[in-house]
Amino acid sequence: MGSSVVTPEDVLESLMNDGTIDALRLKIINQLKANEELKNNTITMVEQSKVLNTPGAEKQTKRELFDALRRELEGPVLEKASKSVWELILDNDGLGKEISETVERVFCRLSGREPPLFPPNSETQTEKEKEKENSDLSSKKRSFAEMQGGSNEVVEASNNPVSKLSVAVLPSDAKT
Template identity: 65%
Template sequence: MVGSVVTPEDVLQSLMNDGTIDSFRVKIINQLKGNVRFSALIFQEELKSNTITMVEQSKVLNTPGAEKQSKRELFDALRRDLESQVLEKASKAVWELILNNNGLGKEISEVVEKVYRRLSGIELPPPPPPPPPPMALAADENSVREGDGLKDSEMGESSARKRTFREMNAQDSRETAVNGAGVHHPVA
């Protein structure tokens, strides 16, 4: 697909094919059920109480002769009468989750962006470099090799690494102390 225009339909098709849409659907349902967020639990209770109120005030149940109808007839009439109102409230809650810039909405945006970039052939920016490890203190004698000042973790790379000016001066100072103060032996 590199070089061609990637449409929203292409991205959606890719998300459907790899199961991402189903995964997000499950996450949305769980959040609406209140398994993940306290506010979703409040919404669930609010939706439940609103639905009960709508059913109690429904024209279907308050129509004379409603008590003579079968349960199936009453249920079908209630569904036709109230379904759109209940679904509208649920739809608003789902969109709030999807558009939330902190939780699930952020995750959805990141996944869509990643799929779009992959389909477009756009390179993802490299991840930021990890922070440098804290400097080891010279007092930790177990981790410093005597003679060259390298930590045990650096010993494997020491032969391929150039010594710094500071390391060379430190080594010269140690050799001077071992050989005698300022005494240089001629090389034969």
């Protein structure tokens, strides 16, 4: 009897069915409501609104003003709110960490594995490996002067499609 593969859709369905998605959504909304910077930014946008600062605005009905304000500010306000939501979701210490742990816990439950899938030290290890790779790559890079002196390499590597393209595109006097 083979084990079935747990898909992201399976995890999402489980999170939706057990109410976790709704609980996380509520936490996000509450954190957005508590975000003073977002509130102050929105207030400033309204205060500086062209709609409210246009002569004759005081003669418009509340509904007309509200509709005009919505048309003017809905995009910018939602964009800032969206950025704030993503910051919450990607936060490795707060809600983002909670989301990651919850998804991992559900995946483990569905797949029959034991948490944690990734030991806490693995993130630090991954960063160290990336730094080592980057330093290895930078030591392999050639300077511009080395590339100028080694112009025969393009011709010698003519089996490489990129090299063929380079040779074909270069003017004839540059192919020496």
